Amino acid sequence: MKYNFLGKSGLKVSALSYGAWVTFHSQADEEMAYKLMTKAFDEGVNFFDNAEAYADGMAEVIMGKVLKRTQWNRSEYIVSTKIFWGGKGVNQRGLSYKHIIEGTNAALKRLQLEYVDLIYCHRPDIHTPIEETVWAMNQVIKQGKAFYWGTSEWSAEQIRKAYDFAKQEHLIPPLMEQPQYNLFERNKVEKEFAQLYTDIGLGTTIWSPLASGLLTGKYTNGIPKGSRLDLPELEWLKNRLQAQNWEEKIHKVIDLHEVASSIGATLPQLAIAWCLKNPNVSTVITGASKPEQITENMKALNFVDRLDQSIIQKIEKIMNNKPSDVPDWREM
Numbered sequence: 203m204k205y206n207f208l209g210k211s212g213l214k215v216s217a218l219s220y221g222a223w224v225t226f227h228s229q230a231d232e233e234m235a236y237k238l239m240t241k242a243f244d245e246g247v248n249f250f251d252n253a254e255a256y257a258d259g260m261a262e263v264i265m266g267k268v269l270k271r272t273q274w275n276r277s278e279y280i281v282s283t284k285i286f287w288g289g290k291g292v293n294q295r296g297l298s299y300k301h302i303i304e305g306t307n308a309a310l311k312r313l314q315l316e317y318v319d320l321i322y323c324h325r326p327d328i329h330t331p332i333e334e335t336v337w338a339m340n341q342v343i344k345q346g347k348a349f350y351w352g353t354s355e356w357s358a359e360q361i362r363k364a365y366d367f368a369k370q371e372h373l374i375p376p377l378m379e380q381p382q383y384n385l386f387e388r389n390k391v392e393k394e395f396a397q398l399y400t401d402i403g404l405g406t407t408i409w410s411p412l413a414s415g416l417l418t419g420k421y422t423n424g425i426p427k428g429s430r431l432d433l434p435e436l437e438w439l440k441n442r443l444q445a446q447n448w449e450e451k452i453h454k455v456i457d458l459h460e461v462a463s464s465i466g467a468t469l470p471q472l473a474i475a476w477c478l479k480n481p482n483v484s485t486v487i488t489g490a491s492k493p494e495q496i497t498e499n500m501k502a503l504n505f506v507d508r509l510d511q512s513i514i515q516k517i518e519k520i521m522n523n524k525p526s527d528v529p530d531w532r533e534m
């Protein structure tokens with residue numbers, strides 16, 4: 203395993219990490235979650251991602267039980283949660299001071315932890331002033347309930363606003379952002395945030411490196427039984443993905459398969475290695491419903507150096523979605 207500093211912090215996070223999203227509770231009960239997390243940990247993963255919204259809190263309950271059972275030393279792993287959707291009540295969602303404090307307390311109880319290492323604002327909240335959210339996140343850290351805070355799917359402008367306010371008030375600024383990043387979704391990480399890596403030392407903990415499995419090639423001939431998109435409770439996800447140029451993406455996946463084979467990698471390994479190749483990615487949060495998938499995915503690290511210029515060019519030709527560079531007008 204390789205370990206990267208999370209943004210400009212002194213915290214080291216494994217280049218590959220593991221998240222609970224729709225897997226825990228829907229696909230993995232406590233027993234399976236134990237197998238998945240211990241497999242990942244044995245491979246060197248030190249970061250486990252969660253959110254109050256996942257399975258309405260049940261993903262945290264399961265992760266908490268697994269952590270108790272493993273008896274790992276608390277200093278050996280990093281746990282995150284994300285606050286935004288804590289329930290249906292008017293004050294159980296969003297980024298108000300009240301929900302951030304109450305949501306964090308409830309998450310810690312479910313996780314059976316004294317603190318999470320990382321806490322995220324799961325989405326931007328257009329109804330709450332960013333200043334209120336920055337104060338609340340600082341309060342959480344001051345109370346020792348989290349060590350670092352960050353955002354997920356915020357715009358560069360929102361992140362910068364939070365950062366500037368925190369700096370002005372001598373508060374702790376957001377450290378990391380959790381955006382989707384994979385061969386199909388590139389704009390935020392490669393273009394929108396480009397200035398933030400150097401300007402504020404932003405780290406990224408990227409999600410869905412396999413686009414929920416689409417980039418494994420498993421959906422090329424329909425939806426296999428037992429896969430994520432076959433689950434009745436995840437029909438919303440299937441509908442959402444299938445509404446986004448599904449057929450075109452399947453064709454690209456078929457072409458990517460040949461590139462993967464040419465370097466002796468599987469398709470998931472190629473897709474994950476491609477994310478790892480980006481120096482602004484601090485950690486790639488992988489998902490897996492079976493321990494064998496973890497074994498396969500962790501080997502992606504071995505292929506990062508195999509993605510040389512000629513392979514990258516082949517990938518770019520297939521994907522045809524490279525965000526345009528910020529123009530350097532001096533060169534015009």
Ligand code: NDP
Binds near residue numbers: 252380431487498
């Ligand atoms: P992926 O895009 O990697 O999808 C994971 C799924 O792909 C697995 O559950 C499995 O599905 C399938 N898969 C994985 N590896 C293989 C393999 N080797 N062979 C075949 N199938 C494979 O990641 P996720 O979408 O799960 O996202 C990762 C994590 O990111 C989440 O758990 C969560 O922690 C975080 N996240 C954060 C979000 C945010 O808003 N901040 C949003 C979404 C995720 P199956 O076996 O069931 O078919």
